[in-house]
Amino acid sequence: MNILFAMVFFHLYSSFLFYTMKKDKILDDTYFMKQALEEAQKALQTGEIPIGAVITCNNTIVARSFNQVETLHDPTAHAEILAITAATHHLGGKFLDRCTLYVTVEPCPMCAGALFWARIGCVVFGARDEKRGYLRYHPEIMHPRTKIKRGILENEAINLLDSFFKTKRKHDNNQPE
Ligand SMILES: [Zn+2]
Numbered sequence: 001m002n003i004l005f006a007m008v009f010f011h012l013y014s015s016f017l018f019y020t021m022k023k024d025k026i027l028d029d030t031y032f033m034k035q036a037l038e039e040a041q042k043a044l045q046t047g048e049i050p051i052g053a054v055i056t057c058n059n060t061i062v063a064r065s066f067n068q069v070e071t072l073h074d075p076t077a078h079a080e081i082l083a084i085t086a087a088t089h090h091l092g093g094k095f096l097d098r099c100t101l102y103v104t105v106e107p108c109p110m111c112a113g114a115l116f117w118a119r120i121g122c123v124v125f126g127a128r129d130e131k132r133g134y135l136r137y138h139p140e141i142m143h144p145r146t147k148i149k150r151g152i153l154e155n156e157a158i159n160l161l162d163s164f165f166k167t168k169r170k171h172d173n174n175q176p177e
Helices: 002-026 029-045 079-091 109-118 154-173
Strands: 052-057 060-066 099-105 122-127 147-150
Touching: 029 052, 029 060, 029 079, 029 099, 029 122, 029 154, 052 079, 060 079, 079 099, 079 109, 099 154, 122 154
Parallel strands: 099 122, 122 147
Antiparallel strands: 052 060, 052 099
16 A cells, blocks of 8 residues: 555656656746757758747747748748747737747848737847848837847857858859859
8 A cells, every 4th residue: 555655656746846847948948949949950951041930928839930031932931930920820819929939040120020010029039140130220120018038049049050151151162163
């Protein structure tokens, strides 16, 4: 009887531990940015500039996407735009004010504009994009109520971009004149 009790107790205790571990993971910005980096890795594998995004609502991922400009022959197919479309479709409304977007690289002005219209609650990005990022143009493109966090897993995002451009240069140099 005691053994049975111990077994039940152990099972309940391990379930509790698993639940709290899972909960801690889900509440962490780093955890969600890792998910966005996984998406960026998919972009890299298909020859796209490696940028990935996820959108969360109540600590649950409701959309995942990666840059698909080349694949879809669409200059607007940035990770953020695809994620907004997927999230609003999933949630059944045009506003994402209770959602957070995790994106590996600073959004461009087009994406910042789309995030404005979606009234996104929070944007978390990894690496800065000095050339094409919205901050260079106008920080107020984002909605005034949108919270911004930056620099989460920045180096991992930069490493992915570096490996893409290195491979591209190698490829371009090997092309016949
Ligand atoms: Zn963009």
